Amino acid sequence: MGGADVILGIKLIRSPDGITISSSHYVEKIIEKFGYQNSRIAKTPYDYSVALFKNESGVSVAQLRVLRYLKGTVSLVIHYGRFPAVLEGYSDAS
Numbered sequence: 001m002g003g004a005d006v007i008l009g010i011k012l013i014r015s016p017d018g019i020t021i022s023s024s025h026y027v028e029k030i031i032e033k034f035g036y037q038n039s040r041i042a043k044t045p046y047d048y049s050v051a052l053f054k055n056e057s058g059v060s061v062a063q064l065r066v067l068r069y070l071k072g073t074v075s076l077v078i079h080y081g082r083f084p085a086v087l088e089g090y091s092d093a094s
Helices: 024-033 061-071
Strands: 010-015 018-022 078-081
Touching: 010 024, 024 061
Parallel strands: none
Antiparallel strands: 010 018, 018 078
């Protein structure tokens, strides 16, 4: 039994350089669940020039905006590099 590849919908990619995490699979699944595959991408998760209200389906406009924003972040990942081979420490001894 090895290390986990996916934890809570977040994919872990291990390499000699460190660990990269990606939530692209989870985001794509949510976009498909709500039928937003063909919607345009929002550059920000919230547009404060629009008044908040609910549409007829009961889902708030702000939630739909976040889905459109997430659609544009599918290719983004976070990379955690390995620690340097040399550990440096400093002390203030007087």
